[in-house]
Amino acid sequence: MNLKSARVILTGASGGIGSATALALAQSEAQLLLVDRQAEGLQQLANRLRAEGAQAHAYPADLTRGADRQAVIEHAGRVLGGIDLLINNAGLLHFNPFEEEEPQAIERLLNVNVVAPILLARAVLPLMQRQGRGRVVNIGSIFGSIGFPYFASYSASKFALRGFSEALRRELAGSGVGVTYIAPRATRTPLNRSALNRMNEALKVAMDPPERVAAAVVDAVRRDRDEVYLGWPESLFVRLNGLLPRLVDGALRRQHREMRSYATQG
Ligand SMILES: NC(=O)c1ccc[n+]([C@@H]2O[C@H](COP(=O)([O-])OP(=O)(O)OC[C@H]3O[C@@H](n4cnc5c(N)ncnc54)[C@H](OP(=O)(O)O)[C@@H]3O)[C@@H](O)[C@H]2O)c1
Numbered sequence: 578m579n580l581k582s583a584r585v586i587l588t589g590a591s592g593g594i595g596s597a598t599a600l601a602l603a604q605s606e607a608q609l610l611l612v613d614r615q616a617e618g619l620q621q622l623a624n625r626l627r628a629e630g631a632q633a634h635a636y637p638a639d640l641t642r643g644a645d646r647q648a649v650i651e652h653a654g655r656v657l658g659g660i661d662l663l664i665n666n667a668g669l670l671h672f673n674p675f676e677e678e679e680p681q682a683i684e685r686l687l688n689v690n691v692v693a694p695i696l697l698a699r700a701v702l703p704l705m706q707r708q709g710r711g712r713v714v715n716i717g718s719i720f721g722s723i724g725f726p727y728f729a730s731y732s733a734s735k736f737a738l739r740g741f742s743e744a745l746r747r748e749l750a751g752s753g754v755g756v757t758y759i760a761p762r763a764t765r766t767p768l769n770r771s772a773l774n775r776m777n778e779a780l781k782v783a784m785d786p787p788e789r790v791a792a793a794v795v796d797a798v799r800r801d802r803d804e805v806y807l808g809w810p811e812s813l814f815v816r817l818n819g820l821l822p823r824l825v826d827g828a829l830r831r832q833h834r835e836m837r838s839y840a841t842q843g
Pocket residue numbers: 588589590591592593594595612613614615638639640641665666667668669670689716717718719760761762763764765766767768769
């Protein structure tokens with residue numbers, strides 16, 4: 578897709594990966610509707626992009642609410658005149674022993690990470706099908722291919738998003754509407770609380786700057802890519818886990834005790 582003048586809805590726009598992606602899209606001359614929960618940060622980002630000459634609008638919304646999702650789509654119609662690209666980026670992460678996760682928090686995570694992206698895609702699809710072109714980009718995770726201990730709800734949500742992306746892409750083949758699934762590895766953003774950052778450092782887990790993910794999103798859209806897995810050796814582990822999961826079981830078991838010590842830190 579040519580991003581120049583493309584009409585884009587970007588969710589989670591004022592977060593770490595979201596704001597870097599907003600900047601990269603603005604530099605590609607896309608027209609942006611920036612969506613996030615907190616109005617203030619979102620408005621500041623839109624003002625900053627506009628000051629640099631971009632076309633950017635802010636729209637605060639809680640994507641777990643159906644009325645808010647509907648309002649986002651209607652607002653995109655009003656301010657952008659249509660939708661060419663939906664980037665489902667908003668997300669929540671839990672890093673805890675599963676038995677300690679609050680049931681309501683699990684429900685919220687699944688609503689933000691799975692239900693909202695699926696229902697937003699459902700809302701934009703008829704518009705994209707009518708115009709015979711468009712793309713839905715779902716931001717997943719390496720944990721959407723490798724089930725990680727202490728990330729059970731998060732891994733489940735990203736496995737779901739990957740499955741949804743694959744199925745919908747196959748369903749829409751030849752229609753002009755594409756679906757991209759992007760799986761970043763650990764990335765330095767506010768999503769990762771300090772215990773997780775400490776664990777990543779202790780286990781020597783590489784962490785990308787959000788700009789790297791943003792560049793991958795822009796590149797994937799430009800090249801109509803189906804799936805992108807970021808990082809080496811993480812992308813190798815994804816394949817290994819698919820082919821030889823027992824091998825990965827063993828490797829993770831060796832780190833289990835250390836991971837638990839971080840996951841139980843408040
Ligand atoms: N950071 C990583 O290591 C990493 C690795 C792989 C994949 N990812 C994925 O990348 C995406 C972006 O994550 P990030 O690292 O940039 O996290 P982030 O900085 O926390 O940004 C996520 C944004 O989503 C927003 N959001 C959460 N719930 C929402 C809701 N109900 N309605 C609207 N917006 C909502 C958050 O708002 P609040 O701040 O108000 O909650 C936040 O601004 C996520 O899907 C994440 O799973 C991240």
